[in-house]
Amino acid sequence: MIDALNAGIALLLLGLAIWTIVARDTFAAIVGYVAYGLLLTLAWVALGGVDVALTEAAIGGGLTGVLLLRAAAQLRRTEAASNAERPGLPMRLAAAIVAGGVAVALAIVVLAPAGPAPTLVPEVAANIAATGVGNPITAVLLAFRAIDTLLEAIVLLFALIGVWSLAPDRVWGGRPGPRYRADPDGTLAYLARLLPPIGIIVGVYIFWIGADAPGGKFQGATILAAMWLLAMMAGLADAPPVGRRRLRAALVAGPVVFIAVGAAGVATAGAFLAYPEGLAKPLILVIEWALLPSLALTLGLIMAGAPQRPEDR
Amino acid sequence: MSAATLLGLCAAALVGVGVYGFIVNPQPLRKILAFNVVGSGVFLLFGAVARRGAALGWGGDPVPQALLITGIVVAFSATALAVTLLLRLADEADSVTLASDAPAPAPAEPHAARDA
Numbered sequence: 001m002i003d004a005l006n007a008g009i010a011l012l013l014l015g016l017a018i019w020t021i022v023a024r025d026t027f028a029a030i031v032g033y034v035a036y037g038l039l040l041t042l043a044w045v046a047l048g049g050v051d052v053a054l055t056e057a058a059i060g061g062g063l064t065g066v067l068l069l070r071a072a073a074q075l076r077r078t079e080a081a082s083n084a085e086r087p088g089l090p091m092r093l094a095a096a097i098v099a100g101g102v103a104v105a106l107a108i109v110v111l112a113p114a115g116p117a118p119t120l121v122p123e124v125a126a127n128i129a130a131t132g133v134g135n136p137i138t139a140v141l142l143a144f145r146a147i148d149t150l151l152e153a154i155v156l157l158f159a160l161i162g163v164w165s166l167a168p169d170r171v172w173g174g175r176p177g178p179r180y181r182a183d184p185d186g187t188l189a190y191l192a193r194l195l196p197p198i199g200i201i202v203g204v205y206i207f208w209i210g211a212d213a214p215g216g217k218f219q220g221a222t223i224l225a226a227m228w229l230l231a232m233m234a235g236l237a238d239a240p241p242v243g244r245r246r247l248r249a250a251l252v253a254g255p256v257v258f259i260a261v262g263a264a265g266v267a268t269a270g271a272f273l274a275y276p277e278g279l280a281k282p283l284i285l286v287i288e289w290a291l292l293p294s295l296a297l298t299l300g301l302i303m304a305g306a307p308q309r310p311e312d313r
Numbered sequence: 314m315s316a317a318t319l320l321g322l323c324a325a326a327l328v329g330v331g332v333y334g335f336i337v338n339p340q341p342l343r344k345i346l347a348f349n350v351v352g353s354g355v356f357l358l359f360g361a362v363a364r365r366g367a368a369l370g371w372g373g374d375p376v377p378q379a380l381l382i383t384g385i386v387v388a389f390s391a392t393a394l395a396v397t398l399l400l401r402l403a404d405e406a407d408s409v410t411l412a413s414d415a416p417a418p419a420p421a422e423p424h425a426a427r428d429a
Contacts (some may be wrong), residue, residue, distance in 0.1 A: 006316045010323035017327050017350050021334030026342060033346055040353055043323075046316050047357075047364045048372030055382045056353075059389045064349060071342055071396045078409045085339035085412060095336035103329025106358060110321035119366030120376045136375035137382070145379060152383045159390035166401045218386055302393045306401065 002046075009043050026079060030068045037061020050214035051137045054206070058222035063303060066229070070305075132281030134212035141216070142284045146273045150262065153255045153291060156298045160251070164242050167307040173243025174311050176304035182234045192234030199227035207292055217288050221295035228300045239304045241311040247297070254294025258287050321361035327354030341399050341409050345392060352388045356381050 016036040023029040037060045044053035087095075124136050124144070131143040141149050167174065182188040207220025231237040240247050261283055262273040269276045275283050331354055334347030359377055366374030403409050 002316070003314065003319075006319050010319055013323055014326050014330070017330045017354075020350060021330055021338070021343075021347060026340065029343065029346060033349070036350075037353075040357070043320055043357060044360060047320055047360045048367065049360055049363060049378045049381070052356075052360065052378050052381050052385070055385050056356075060353060060385050064389055064392055067393055067396055068342070068346060071400060074400055075340075075342055075403055075409060078403055078407075079340065081408050082340040082410060085410065087337060087339070092337055095333050098336065099329040099333035102332050103325045106325035106328055107322050110318060110325055110358070110361065114365075117362075117365040119368050119374050121366060121368040121371050121374055124375055125369055125371070136371065137379050140375050140379035141382065145376070148380065148383050152386055155387050156390050159394050162394045163397045166397050168404075216382075218382060302390065306397050 006046050009039060009046060013039055013043060024083075026072045026075070027069070030065060030072055033068065034061055034065035037065060051135070051210075051216060051219075054214060054216075054219040055222075058219050058226075062226065063222060063299065067303060130280060131275075131284070133284065135210060135214065135216075137214075138210050138216055138284075142287060143275065143280060146262070146287075150255065150258050150273070153258065153295065153298075156295070156302070157251065157255065160298050160302050163302055163306050167242075171307045171310050173241060174307040175241050175309045176239045176301065176307050177232070178308060179238065180233050180235045184235075188234045189236065192230045192236050196227040196231055199223055199230075203227070203296075204292075207288070210288075211284075217292050217295060221292055222299055224292075224296035225300035225303065228296070229303055232300075232304065239301075242301070242307055243311065251294055251297050251301075254291035257290035261287055315364075317361040317364035320364075321358055324354045324357035324361060327351075327357065330354075339411070341402075341411060342396070344411075345395050345399070349388070349392060352384075356384055356388075359384075 013036065016032050016039060019032045020029050020036060023032060037056060040060065041053045041057040044050070044056055124140065127144070128134075128136055128139045131139045133139045133143070182192075203220045203223030205220075206215040206223065207217050208215075210216030210220070228237070232239055242248075265274040265276075266272050268274075328351050331347045331349075331351030334350065335344055338344055338347060359381055360373075363373045363375075363377035363381070366377070368374075399409060
């Protein structure tokens with residue numbers, strides 16, 4: 001029964017991926033990609049990675065889908081010209097051969113007979129008690145591989161700086177995106193008033209429960225950013241000017257606290273991002289609480305895009 | 314066939330489909346979309362590896378899964394940067410093309426209408 005379910009998910013994934021590639025209309029292709037992302041969430045649950053499933057649903061399917069949909073709407077006028085450049089049959093055959101070769105090589109790797117699979121579960125299980133968290137993924141993210149999480153937060157900031165740097169000179173430091181105006185009596189404005197309080201509670205809960213159950217700050221921050229984006233798109237809130245110092249201070253506060261905790265670890269426990277005996281859980285909480293607002297702001301501003309309006313509009 | 318092997322094979326096929334779409338589709342936005350399909354296939358493959366590492370009653374090896382969460386977030390930030398670059402190119406050149414023999418964009422004229 002479970003095998004049939006997994007086989008069904010695998011076939012649907014393949015079908016949706018093919019639809020995403022061959023669909024003529026870009027909008028239809030991206031809608032297919034959002035459905036593909038949600039189905040991928042089920043595949044992740046079948047593989048036993050519930051934390052990854054949450055992240056895929058929030059960021060992989062949700063945020064990436066919205067990003068691509070908005071881009072498709074803005075690029076609609078260029079679609080006809082680009083379609084004229086479709087490659088001919090020889091190029092398609094060569095591409096199919098290359099793609100088939102890559103797929104077959106990976107399939108051989110998957111099916112290769114192997115001895116006992118390498119695993120780090122015993123090491124994690126032996127050391128997780130010292131971190132004070134119950135969720136092994138959170139323990140890996142914030143205790144065993146905390147440097148990866150720090151660099152990930154900084155990569156997000158770099159992406160945001162890259163997005164901001166693409167503003168035209170005349171609106172440098174201005175507000176991202178157009179001024180959205182929705183009918184104040186319409187469904188969008190109603191939803192944008194109804195959903196954010198619930199969404200904020202859900203987001204903070206998912207962040208908090210990540211210490212002992214599937215969840216965590218990336219998933220929670222994505223939900224908070226999504227609520228902010230909903231309010232912006234309904235015209236109930238406006239994007240802040242990106243030149244504001246307080247906004248920029250709030251964005252870097254999280255990574256700065258993370259680096260400070262890491263530097264303190266050099267003095268007290270002998271290595272960058274090492275936690276002193278018994279202080280692991282409190283320090284992890286400090287890092288998480290500092291990162292949550294910064295991450296939510298960063299994700300929301302990355303989605304809002306490059307500045308398009310001067311500050312006073 | 315276990316879930317790990319089945320979804321691993323599916324992931325290999327997804328990577329192949331994405332590579333084909335990346336090469337064949339002329340529009341940059343469709344190339345970004347195909348690149349995301351490739352990325353999700355690679356992540357799924359790594360997830361099958363994590364599932365194979367299940368031991369001691371745990372559902373999977375948590376270290377690859379944690380690395381995958383990092384990977385999904387970084388892939389999203391790269392996609393966001395690529396899409397913003399594309400939108401800026403569309404604003405400046407009024408067409409999006411990766412063809413090297415396309416006519417050069419007209420010298421930038423003051424966008425008076427936009428400043429209004």
